[in-house]
Amino acid sequence: xxxxxxxxxxxxxxxxxxxxxxxxxxxxDITSTSKETVLGTYHQLPPPVTRIVLDLSNVDYIxxxxxxxIIQVLMQARNSGRSVxxxxxxxxxxxxxTMVGITKYTELHxxxxxxxxxxxx
Amino acid sequence: xxxxxxxxxxxxxxxxxxxEKVAMSTAASVAKLMGFSERRIEDLKTAVAxxxxxxxxxxxxxxxxxxxxxxxxxxxxxxxxxxxDQGSGPGGARPVPxxxxxxDGEDNPRGMGMFLIQALMDEVEWIxxxxxxxxxxxxxxxKKPEGK
Numbered sequence: 318x319x320x321x322x323x324x325x326x327x328x329x330x331x332x333x334x335x336x337x338x339x340x341x342x343x344x345x346d347i348t349s350t351s352k353e354t355v356l357g358t359y360h361q362l363p364p365p366v367t368r369i370v371l372d373l374s375n376v377d378y379i380x381x382x383x384x385x386x387i388i389q390v391l392m393q394a395r396n397s398g399r400s401v402x403x404x405x406x407x408x409x410x411x412x413x414x415t416m417v418g419i420t421k422y423t424e425l426h427x428x429x430x431x432x433x434x435x436x437x438x
Numbered sequence: 439x440x441x442x443x444x445x446x447x448x449x450x451x452x453x454x455x456x457x458e459k460v461a462m463s464t465a466a467s468v469a470k471l472m473g474f475s476e477r478r479i480e481d482l483k484t485a486v487a488x489x490x491x492x493x494x495x496x497x498x499x500x501x502x503x504x505x506x507x508x509x510x511x512x513x514x515x516x517x518x519x520x521x522x523d524q525g526s527g528p529g530g531a532r533p534v535p536x537x538x539x540x541x542d543g544e545d546n547p548r549g550m551g552m553f554l555i556q557a558l559m560d561e562v563e564w565i566x567x568x569x570x571x572x573x574x575x576x577x578x579x580x581k582k583p584e585g586k
Contacts, residue, residue, distance in 0.1 A: 349455060378459070380487055381554060385547040392541050409480035416557055417550050418537030 321377055323351035325358045332433045338368045340429075344375035347383030355386040359393060367399050370432045371423070374405025384417060391422045404432040444511035444518070451490065451506045453498035453523075458490035461508045461521070468510050469517055472580060481558040482517070482578055488551035489521035489574040497523025497572060515580045522573040527566025528552065 323345045332338040341358060362369070371387070373379070379387075387403075394401045404426040406414060411425050419425075426432040449464055451457045462483045469479045490506055498504035507522040535553050539545035556562050561577035 378487075380458075380484075380491060381550040382491070382548060384550060388537070388540050388547040392543065392547070395541065407480070409477070409484070413484060413554065413558075416554065417535050421537055422541060 321345040323347055323354040325354055327358065327362075330433065332368065332436050334436060336368060336436065337366075338370055338433055338436060339366045340370040340372050342372040342375070345377060347373075347376055347379040347386060349380075349382035351383060351386055355383075356389060356393075359390050364397075368436045369394060369399055369401045370429070371401060371403040372405050372429065373403065373410075376405070379410060384414070384419070388419065388422075391419070395422065400436065402426060402432040402435045404429055442513065444513050447510040447512075449508040449510070451494075451508065452502050453494045453500060453504045453506055454502050455491065455494055455500075457506075458487045458494065461490045461506075462487045464508070465510060465517075465519055468512055469578070472512055472514075472517060474517070474578065474580065478578060482519075482576075485555045485558045485576055486519060486521065488555050489519075489576060492528070492551050492574065493521055493523035493525070496528065497525030499525070517578050519576045520573045521576070522571055524571040526568035527572035528564055 323343060326342045328340045328342060330338045330340060339362060343355070347355065371390070391401055401423045403423045406425055414420060414425060424435055426435065447464065447468060449461060451460060465486045466479050466483050469482050474482070490508070493506040494500060498506065504524050507520075509520040509522070511518045535550045536545060540547045555574065555576065559576045560579050563575040565573045565575060
């Protein structure tokens with residue numbers, strides 16, 4: 318049995334503030350086997366990208382190894398002066414992300430529009 | 439179901455990442471049968487998955503020839519799950535993950551599994567036995583104790 322392969326689609330949007338937002342739309346599972354997809358995709362973002370949204374609404378399964386990959390994205394984004402907003406987590410994973418303290422470094426939003434709007438604040 | 443005599447389900451997995459989902463699904467099915475809420479079932483799925491991953495990665499050191507045993511015992515009000523491997527057990531302290539240290543690169547970004555298990559279950563015990571293998575014992579009660 319294999320993990321459901323992690324997939325990611327990168328989209329560009331103009332946010333409510335008129336500035337560009339890059340969204341990483343993940344689907345499938347995010348586990349230890351997702352490193353190349355998660356970090357590799359992040360590393361391919363061009364330097365001008367400063368506003369990033371993580372869309373986890375189509376992620377079926379995320380374990381602690383997958384959460385560790387999200388932490389690495391947040392760490393690298395912070396070190397590059399990028400801001401990251403997150404949306405699409407189930408109530409359970411909102412709780413889990415909060416438990417491990419991720420909410421200090423990215424806001425967890427209920428939906429895409431509130432994630433986009435957060436950059437304007 | 440008799441209140442005192444548990445009904446027992448036994449599952450054996452090869453030590454291969456991804457197979458923990460079989461244990462998750464089985465635990466969820468048993469918990470649903472017992473009448474646990476969806477919220478508690480989600481807690482249980484995460485805890486069981488993390489216990490299995492610990493057994494696969496650390497207990498059995500990714501050796502696919504070694505098995506992870508999962509024993510689910512249900513009574514009318516309690517579900518106990520033992521996740522067993524052939525390692526010597528985790529040992530040592532299980533600190534709460536420090537997100538600041540992880541973000542500063544001073545701590546491994548991983549290492550949250552045991553914390554999550556402890557935080558999500560009503561009772562947790564690690565039974566370390568270098569000679570015979572080790573188990574994580576996870577317990578959830580249908581009526582949670584105060585404070586959980």
